[in-house]
Amino acid sequence: MPLGGLNSERSLWKRNGLSIVGSSGTVANDDDYYYYGFSVAEDEAEDIEIIPGQVATKDVAYCLSEVRLAFNSTEPFYNPAIRFSRGEYHNIDFQGQPANYSVYVDPVYGVPNVQANASTTGHIVMCLPQGSYHLTPYITPAESSYATVSGDPIDLTIGCGQRVALDACLQMILDIPGCHNSNELSLVGSVATRCGGCQGSCRLNERHPMCRMGT
Numbered sequence: 001m002p003l004g005g006l007n008s009e010r011s012l013w014k015r016n017g018l019s020i021v022g023s024s025g026t027v028a029n030d031d032d033y034y035y036y037g038f039s040v041a042e043d044e045a046e047d048i049e050i051i052p053g054q055v056a057t058k059d060v061a062y063c064l065s066e067v068r069l070a071f072n073s074t075e076p077f078y079n080p081a082i083r084f085s086r087g088e089y090h091n092i093d094f095q096g097q098p099a100n101y102s103v104y105v106d107p108v109y110g111v112p113n114v115q116a117n118a119s120t121t122g123h124i125v126m127c128l129p130q131g132s133y134h135l136t137p138y139i140t141p142a143e144s145s146y147a148t149v150s151g152d153p154i155d156l157t158i159g160c161g162q163r164v165a166l167d168a169c170l171q172m173i174l175d176i177p178g179c180h181n182s183n184e185l186s187l188v189g190s191v192a193t194r195c196g197g198c199q200g201s202c203r204l205n206e207r208h209p210m211c212r213m214g215t
Contacts, residue, residue, distance in 0.1 A: 036126035063160035070167035076142035082108035089131035118142035
């Protein structure tokens, strides 16, 4: 973008924020749908000197993680969302550099996203920068056209380059590689639950169990 000072003089500029919107556009399968927006504000953004007639470059880099949040209700709903939520990060980033920023998350929309498809289950998918978040979920009851209902806030900490799956009971965080050629694979991650206990298992091609977890 073109920037400059008065009377063609040098000037100092500060990048206080960066806004991101991600959208899948129209999809045939609800599982592929996503729409999210967030803004990142640097706590200590550096000044950038703009010299007339010269190009100034100031790159930014944030490590994002994918978050999938499941919604469950005893009554039908549509338009699950995350609104008016915040997060922050004050630590060393993925490049080994000090990072201090806050994140404003709004809006995030999921499926079902039309009233005619109201259901007792739904989900949202979003990408967020590494950090700790306080997220507020919302749904629209099936019989309502405008009124929304908010749920209990969700406190969530995500790392760098993770895939996080979360519902009202279970949160699973695994660092999953894109491709693996060996017959055996060790996954690094964690499972957290807000329920009294849980147990799970996974299988490969419907054969012998290859992993188990429980409390």
